[in-house]
Amino acid sequence: MKQKDKNTEALILQTARSVFIEKGLAGARMQDIADKAGFNKALLHYYFTSKNKLFDIVFEQEFGDFFSHLAGILMAELPLFEKIEKIVLLDIERLTQFPGLPNFMLNEMSQNPEAIMKRMKKIPVGLILGSFQKQINSEVKKGIIKKISAQQLLINIQSLCIFPFISRPMIKGLMQMDEKAYQAMIKQRKTEVAAFIISAIKL
Amino acid sequence: MKQKDKNTEALILQTARSVFIEKGLAGARMQDIADKAGFNKALLHYYFTSKNKLFDIVFEQEFGDFFSHLAGILMAELPLFEKIEKIVLLDIERLTQFPGLPNFMLNEMSQNPEAIMKRMKKIPVGLILGSFQKQINSEVKKGIIKKISAQQLLINIQSLCIFPFISRPMIKGLMQMDEKAYQAMIKQRKTEVAAFIISAIKL
DNA sequence: GGAGTTTTTAACCATTTGGTTAAAAGTAAT
DNA sequence: ATTACTTTTAACCAAATGGTTAAAAACTCC
Numbered sequence: 140m141k142q143k144d145k146n147t148e149a150l151i152l153q154t155a156r157s158v159f160i161e162k163g164l165a166g167a168r169m170q171d172i173a174d175k176a177g178f179n180k181a182l183l184h185y186y187f188t189s190k191n192k193l194f195d196i197v198f199e200q201e202f203g204d205f206f207s208h209l210a211g212i213l214m215a216e217l218p219l220f221e222k223i224e225k226i227v228l229l230d231i232e233r234l235t236q237f238p239g240l241p242n243f244m245l246n247e248m249s250q251n252p253e254a255i256m257k258r259m260k261k262i263p264v265g266l267i268l269g270s271f272q273k274q275i276n277s278e279v280k281k282g283i284i285k286k287i288s289a290q291q292l293l294i295n296i297q298s299l300c301i302f303p304f305i306s307r308p309m310i311k312g313l314m315q316m317d318e319k320a321y322q323a324m325i326k327q328r329k330t331e332v333a334a335f336i337i338s339a340i341k342l
Numbered sequence: 343m344k345q346k347d348k349n350t351e352a353l354i355l356q357t358a359r360s361v362f363i364e365k366g367l368a369g370a371r372m373q374d375i376a377d378k379a380g381f382n383k384a385l386l387h388y389y390f391t392s393k394n395k396l397f398d399i400v401f402e403q404e405f406g407d408f409f410s411h412l413a414g415i416l417m418a419e420l421p422l423f424e425k426i427e428k429i430v431l432l433d434i435e436r437l438t439q440f441p442g443l444p445n446f447m448l449n450e451m452s453q454n455p456e457a458i459m460k461r462m463k464k465i466p467v468g469l470i471l472g473s474f475q476k477q478i479n480s481e482v483k484k485g486i487i488k489k490i491s492a493q494q495l496l497i498n499i500q501s502l503c504i505f506p507f508i509s510r511p512m513i514k515g516l517m518q519m520d521e522k523a524y525q526a527m528i529k530q531r532k533t534e535v536a537a538f539i540i541s542a543i544k545l
Numbered sequence: 546g547g548a549g550t551t552t553t554t555a556a557c558c559a560t561t562t563g564g565t566t567a568a569a570a571g572t573a574a575t
Numbered sequence: 576a577t578t579a580c581t582t583t584t585a586a587c588c589a590a591a592t593g594g595t596t597a598a599a600a601a602c603t604c605c
Binding site for chain 2: 591592593594595596
Binding site for chain 1: 365366368369442445447448449452453455458459461465467468471488493494497498500501502505506508509510511512513514515517527530531534535538539541542543
């Protein structure tokens, strides 16, 4: 065997992912990851050199995943309202699976904005945003929706999808929901949020 | 002087606040706070005993502030649409002043949900939420707005206000905005978000 | 100005934590 | 089986960090 064991590597990565997402970069301990994965701490360094390198790999993976999905829908040949519905559904379903994800990503982003900026540059944002704005403008001209910038619309969509997950503890506490009630509320949002947005922009 | 110096105490607290908000509980260093406040590290312990105690005080302060403002508007004698406008304006203006605040609060909440739950219990949520729901129902009966739960509406309002601040680095990177463009976008949201919400629920 | 109190500091300490190293265990080819 | 290599481990190390302590400095009241 001349390669580092792919199974071991994958197991470490997967474990690191769960610990980083739960605790964040500063809060995560290499020892925790090692214990949870069932290896010695030194092995993590053998495979990934340092905590930061390990973190970068995890982060980049999650980051890429999220944006490729979003870009996929935005660039598809679909009516505007269907795109909105698709984005909302995809977002909420993905986040239902990994509720800790946005907190992790956003927190680390505000902790280290420069690093993110670099990654962003790889994404053809101008193209994607431009084509989406064109689609919006066309609907505006047809008198179907109100004038709105692609930026503001996207921010609104993502706000309404992501925020309820980030603020889960607050919502549960404040609205006196148990986990079941919270899940029910999230499920309701899968359709309600899209309707809310469409109703907001429809003329 | 028999009391601990109130100025020193206040200065430490204020400095701690800024450091905690910037770095979070795990990321903040007592040394940083001490340096920034211009004191010795031991002094922080003299005044506040431990890092956690200091943090708790800072957190509780921010937390109380936020909710008393929100509750104030919700319980006021105002038409529904005006309340929405007021909440949006208050939120965005407050967050413009302290952009790091929601990231700090939400992150620490998901790190330590139990502690927050306790604090929540002190707030008469049922009362506030109930009275707000009544107002909504009354507008629904008058045929002015669509049926919606107070919970979902409040979540939507807070999502649209707060998320753009939490995701500032992402938005700036993704939408290729410099700080000026970002501020302009935020300013626009002060009025646009309320209009968006009202348009979404109006019949 | 001196006694008694409070405030502030410098020097330490114990623990945690990321990271290293050298040796042991495992694997594959000859 | 021997050799040559990779994988895994236990034991360490140095730096960082929260916290302690004892003494110096400053203030208050007489």
